Amino acid sequence: MSTSATLEQAAPSRHRVRGTRPLLRLALRRDRLMIPIWVYALVAAAVGTGYSFKALYGSTAEQEQLAAGVNANSSILALVGRLHEPLSVAGLTSWRLLGLGAVLTSVMSILLVVRHTRAEEEEGRLELLAAGSVGRFAPLAAALSVMALANVTVAVLMASGLVLIGFPTIGSIAFGLGWCTVGIGFGGLAAVTAQIAGTARSANGMAMAALGAAFLLRAAGDAGTATWLSYLSPIGWAQRLRPYTDENWWPLLPLLGFAAVTMLVAVRLNDRRDLGGAMLAARPGPVDSTGLTGVRALAWRLQRAGLLGWGVAILIWGLVIGNLAGDVGKLLGSSTQLQELMAELGGPGALADSFIAATAGILGLIVAAFAVQTLLRLRAEETSGRAELLLSGSVGRIPWLLATVWPAVRGSALLLAVGGLGTGGAYALRSGDAGQIGRVLGATLVQLPAVLVVIGAGVLVLGLLPRWAAAIWGLLGVFLLLGQLGPALQLPGWAIRISPFGSLPKLPGEALAWGPVVALVLVALVLGGIGAAAFRHRDLG
Amino acid sequence: MNAAVEVAGLRKEFGRSVALDSLDLTVETGQTHGFLGPNGAGKSTTIRILLGLVRKTAGAATLLGRDPWRDATELHQQIAYVPGDVTLWPNLSGGEIIDLLGSLRRGIDPVRKKELIERFDLDPTKMGRAYSKGNRQKVALVAALSANTDLLILDEPTSGLDPLMEEVFREALAAEKARGRTVLLSSHILSEVEAVCDRVSIIRAGRTVETGTLAEMRHLLRTSVDATVSGDLPDLTRIAGIHDLQVEGDRLRCQVDEAGLADLLGALSAAGVRTLTCQPPSLEELFLRHYSRPEPEPVTGTAV
Numbered sequence: 001m002s003t004s005a006t007l008e009q010a011a012p013s014r015h016r017v018r019g020t021r022p023l024l025r026l027a028l029r030r031d032r033l034m035i036p037i038w039v040y041a042l043v044a045a046a047v048g049t050g051y052s053f054k055a056l057y058g059s060t061a062e063q064e065q066l067a068a069g070v071n072a073n074s075s076i077l078a079l080v081g082r083l084h085e086p087l088s089v090a091g092l093t094s095w096r097l098l099g100l101g102a103v104l105t106s107v108m109s110i111l112l113v114v115r116h117t118r119a120e121e122e123e124g125r126l127e128l129l130a131a132g133s134v135g136r137f138a139p140l141a142a143a144l145s146v147m148a149l150a151n152v153t154v155a156v157l158m159a160s161g162l163v164l165i166g167f168p169t170i171g172s173i174a175f176g177l178g179w180c181t182v183g184i185g186f187g188g189l190a191a192v193t194a195q196i197a198g199t200a201r202s203a204n205g206m207a208m209a210a211l212g213a214a215f216l217l218r219a220a221g222d223a224g225t226a227t228w229l230s231y232l233s234p235i236g237w238a239q240r241l242r243p244y245t246d247e248n249w250w251p252l253l254p255l256l257g258f259a260a261v262t263m264l265v266a267v268r269l270n271d272r273r274d275l276g277g278a279m280l281a282a283r284p285g286p287v288d289s290t291g292l293t294g295v296r297a298l299a300w301r302l303q304r305a306g307l308l309g310w311g312v313a314i315l316i317w318g319l320v321i322g323n324l325a326g327d328v329g330k331l332l333g334s335s336t337q338l339q340e341l342m343a344e345l346g347g348p349g350a351l352a353d354s355f356i357a358a359t360a361g362i363l364g365l366i367v368a369a370f371a372v373q374t375l376l377r378l379r380a381e382e383t384s385g386r387a388e389l390l391l392s393g394s395v396g397r398i399p400w401l402l403a404t405v406w407p408a409v410r411g412s413a414l415l416l417a418v419g420g421l422g423t424g425g426a427y428a429l430r431s432g433d434a435g436q437i438g439r440v441l442g443a444t445l446v447q448l449p450a451v452l453v454v455i456g457a458g459v460l461v462l463g464l465l466p467r468w469a470a471a472i473w474g475l476l477g478v479f480l481l482l483g484q485l486g487p488a489l490q491l492p493g494w495a496i497r498i499s500p501f502g503s504l505p506k507l508p509g510e511a512l513a514w515g516p517v518v519a520l521v522l523v524a525l526v527l528g529g530i531g532a533a534a535f536r537h538r539d540l541g
Numbered sequence: 542m543n544a545a546v547e548v549a550g551l552r553k554e555f556g557r558s559v560a561l562d563s564l565d566l567t568v569e570t571g572q573t574h575g576f577l578g579p580n581g582a583g584k585s586t587t588i589r590i591l592l593g594l595v596r597k598t599a600g601a602a603t604l605l606g607r608d609p610w611r612d613a614t615e616l617h618q619q620i621a622y623v624p625g626d627v628t629l630w631p632n633l634s635g636g637e638i639i640d641l642l643g644s645l646r647r648g649i650d651p652v653r654k655k656e657l658i659e660r661f662d663l664d665p666t667k668m669g670r671a672y673s674k675g676n677r678q679k680v681a682l683v684a685a686l687s688a689n690t691d692l693l694i695l696d697e698p699t700s701g702l703d704p705l706m707e708e709v710f711r712e713a714l715a716a717e718k719a720r721g722r723t724v725l726l727s728s729h730i731l732s733e734v735e736a737v738c739d740r741v742s743i744i745r746a747g748r749t750v751e752t753g754t755l756a757e758m759r760h761l762l763r764t765s766v767d768a769t770v771s772g773d774l775p776d777l778t779r780i781a782g783i784h785d786l787q788v789e790g791d792r793l794r795c796q797v798d799e800a801g802l803a804d805l806l807g808a809l810s811a812a813g814v815r816t817l818t819c820q821p822p823s824l825e826e827l828f829l830r831h832y833s834r835p836e837p838e839p840v841t842g843t844a845v
């Protein structure tokens with residue numbers, strides 16, 4: 001032991017990562033389903049979109065018109081990013097997908113890194129491994145390697161696919177590098193938050209919040225006059241690689257620098273703390289309960305901090321979006337193609353209304369992510385054995401289920417309202433029209449029935465296929481891709497309406513159609529009802 | 542109907558694997574019942590069925606005269622449970638958790654709670670994530686022992702406790718027994734079972750293989766005999782109840798049932814016994830006999 005300790009000091013780098021390889025194999029084995037699904041979805045989205053764009057935006061005239069419209073309109077710049085000359089189908093594809101894909105690879109990376117670091121530590125499994133011949137940095141190194149490997153796989157397959165459908169090679173490489181460097185950078189950031197936060201949940205939350213900030217900075221910089229804002233965002237850097245349109249390579253420097261710095265910081269922090277320990281120190285708690293009686297109080301107690309975090313993040317989101325909406329109205333949309341594109345993203349009507357409708361749809365998905373996260377707590381309680389302790393008390397299955405489902409519903413409504421008030425308030429200030437607050441609030445609140453369908457589907461999975469509870473995230477991913485890419489791909493209406501978010505009336509431009517709203521609520525109730533019935537009759541654990 | 546727990550022919554399948562196969566268990570009201578069996582025998586599964594957490598596949602199970610699945614919510618007012626592997630909410634303090642669990646039962650006795658916290662030397666202000674295994678176990682134990690319930694169900698409750706705390710637990714359990722509470726105690730610690738249990742049931746591979754008081758069980762056991770004789774050894778195989786007979790010259794070793802002991806000693810003294818060692822049956826032997834995989838015959842010391 002003592003000899004190995006001195007060796008460790010003599011040659012720290014090698015010994016401290018000893019055991020990385022078996023840990024990496026373990027991680028790959030555990031993710032044998034999750035990584036291929038991510039890779040497939042991302043690559044298929046890119047290649048499929050490129051392929052369809054060849055048919056849809058083939059002529060130079062169409063492309064030019066689109067470009068003129070996009071670059072004159074800050075709302076599209078905000079949502080998607082700047083479109084550069086010279087125009088090509090390949091350029092349009094990367095314009096539409098670079099930012100979106102970079103966000104998605106980042107989400108993948110954050111989840112992967114936290115899953116193999118803080119989550120393992122929290123569950124105590126890492127301790128089991130760390131007692132073996134495993135260096136201090138090995139778990140972190142293995143997690144980062146898996147994450148980088150997944151990103152590189154996505155990039156290589158995606159770029160190859162695009163080359164195969166006839167896109168230029170250099171541009172495809174730039175495109176792939178854009179996706180994977182942003183992803184790896186946020187993976188590195190997640191490694192930092194995993195050192196700071198005491199739970200996987202908060203480590204994920206902190207990293208996702210940083211990703212949201214990067215998205216908003218890029219959006220604000222691209223849409224407004226303060227272009228420099230988007231130079232603060234890794235997503236902005238990636239877009240400045242300008243794939244297929246006279247590529248720049250300098251953004252690789254800050255992108256790789258971001259990844260390197262975050263990883264170094266993570267390693268430094270990891271070196272300083274105890275296994276299982278967090279940077280945020282624990283305080284002693286109360287000697288006895290202060291009104292913490294029953295499962296409803298418990299559920300609230302467990303969720304209130306998370307809800308507050310979500311609320312703050314969504315309020316900031318709303319304020320930024322509302323501000324941007326103020327700019328949209330001032331610009332003239334002369335191009336019919338632009339009108340069309342905006343209509344696809346957000347429905348007919350005034351540009352500002354479309355912008356609000358499009359961002360409300362994104363907010364709906366974000367809130368649905370909150371709802372899913374809340375619901376999946378139930379599964380965590382079950383697998384950890386805490387549910388066993390709880391349900392050995394006088395608690396019915398259904399009341400216990402409802403103690404989680406109801407806060408998910410209530411919290412979703414609350415967050416949609418917060419987002420609506422933030423957006424509406426900022427927009428009203430910019431436009432000087434207080435009446436906008438109500439209109440925008442309507443546009444965000446109308447997302448609730450679609451969120452309810454997601455919750456209903458979640459309850460169904462928890463009741464019928466508890467082991468596959470995490471699949472509900474996949475469903476949300478499908479809804480996201482359908483909503484973001486469906487219109488640009490000119491998918492038929494029924495295909496877009498597979499997503500409950502696609503069936504909603506696009507307020508405030510469109511009139512409020514009660515039909516789909518009522519139908520979605522009914523679907524949610526039926527799904528949830530079946531799930532709850534199954535939940536009552538199945539084994540726990 | 543005064544049995545607190547009545548289980549007959551209980552069967553549970555998880556997919557294709559059979560966890561319980563015709564298991565019987567009766568716990569009389571007011572008694573402390575030991576529930577023993579090797580790892581994976583089905584103790585926790587039985588307890589989960591009794592708690593309505595898992596559904597039985599077939600057979601009968603009643604708890605306090607009611608259906609543990611259908612009437613779970615009302616029944617649990619009268620039950621306190623300690624799981625074998627306690628996980629706590631990382632951001633709630635031990636004290637909060639004890640009171641929370643109490644609120645889901647018929648409430649807890651604050652005086653007893655305070656006393657137990659002191660005796661178990663537990664710091665209730667620590668957060669769930671900061672407790673060691675033994676301390677997590679103590680949180681669940683204090684919550685269960687101080688609850689105002691008639692029935693205690695304990696699944697290997699002393700795993701992770703140090704010997705001092707095991708002793709405290711034993712005393713606390715004796716006090717609960719004196720108070721008239723019924724206890725179902727799944728355990729691996731023989732001295733614990735011997736000290737507190739009125740009756741025990743031993744299960745193996747999802748079946749009950751032995752049930753009764755410990756005194757009754759000792760009767761089922763064999764005495765080991767090691768003797769040397771001066772004369773010729775008679776043919777001992779005629780004596781009923783002799784097992785594992787080994788003869789080396791004038792030395793003899795065997796196991797004998799209670800019923801055959803008198804005959805064996807008669808035969809030995811007729812053969813001019815010179816030395817004689819008799820070893821009384823031990824509980825360990827009883828358990829090892831039931832725990833070891835092949836049927837009872839050879840007693841090896843490697844099981845569990």
Ligand SMILES: Nc1ncnc2c1ncn2[C@@H]1O[C@H](COP(=O)(O)OP(=O)(O)O)[C@@H](O)[C@H]1O
Pocket residue numbers: 541555558559560561578579580581582583584585586587
């Ligand atoms: N949820 C489950 N799914 C599948 N098999 C299970 C499950 N729970 C228990 N088993 C199996 O049932 C058997 C009995 O387990 P258990 O009751 O935990 O044993 P014990 O508590 O006596 O150690 C074991 O073979 C175990 O693998």
Ligand SMILES: [Mg+2]
Pocket residue numbers: 584585586625696
């Ligand atoms: Mg067990």
